[in-house]
Amino acid sequence: MTAREGTAVDTLGPVDKVIPLTGLSGRTIPARLNRAGQGRRAVLLHGMLAQNVHWQPLLERIAHRWHCTMLELPLLDLRDEDCSVDGVTHLTHQFIDQHAPEPAVYLGSSFGGHVALRIALENPRRVSGLILAGAAGVGEKPIAGDMTMKPTREWIRERVGAMFYDRGKHIREEDVDRVYAELSDRERARAIIRLTRSSRREYMGDRLCEIKVPALIAWGRQDAITPPEAAHEFASRLPDARLVWFDECSHAPMFEHPAQFADAMLAFADELDRREGRV
Secondary structure: OOHHHOEOOOOOOOEEEEEEEEOOOOOEEEEEEEEEEOOEEEEEEOOOOOOHHHHHHHHHHHOOOEEEEEEEOOHHHOOHHHOOHHHHHHHHHHHHHHHOOOOEEEEEEOHHHHHHHHHHHHOHHHEEEEEEEOOOOOOOOOOOOOOOOOOOHHHHHHHHHOOOOOHHHHOOHHHHHHHHHHHOOHHHHHHHHHHHHHHHHOOOHHHHHHOOOOEEEEEEOOOOOOOHHHHHHHHHHOOOEEEEEEOOOOOOHHHHOHHHHHHHHHHHHHHHHHHOOOO
């Protein structure tokens, strides 16, 4: 078993720390690094309104098989050229070089999926597989819309709720409070609009054929932000893809159905092991 094959050769203890990254602008960007688990390496990239803590329900179910490195960027605090797909990809490349250089499976959720695709295209030797969950890059709706005024709390609740099929069960008041506070700040509200527009401008569909690694497309059938048509496009254009659907699920399957998502990831690990002759 070697690091080149994308599997951790040792068991590292949990890590939670803030690290400095340098943006395209030259500014220092404080990012959070978390690590947990053991086994096959994975790098987890979150969506626009998410944090590393939102991976926890999934991590509890896969930590025995996956060694996960998580990058949390302050996306809504990015400005100028840093506040774009290019800017976030630049920061992610830097993070990989410094903190996750070994080949790994990249799990990208929503906006993080778009960045994962860019990493796979630009640095393929670092990517041994892809897992895309509600990924941006081929056809998503803007989660914040074109905000022209200070958002109300109910507007925020509606936008956060769009990420879930069962809103009553999964909307957390702390998330509504956090997003309301963030988007009440004019600069942060502008940042989410800029990031969304940057993602929508860069259509990835025509380049997916260049990504040769195995890919798992994990999608909610009722995704209200990246609709099922996007999942079908990923599955049809990526050369080595398999598609798994989650019923009664919207944009965050790893949070809304963590047990089923974990099963899909564990089965994907089994498949990669078989391909690499480990079983």
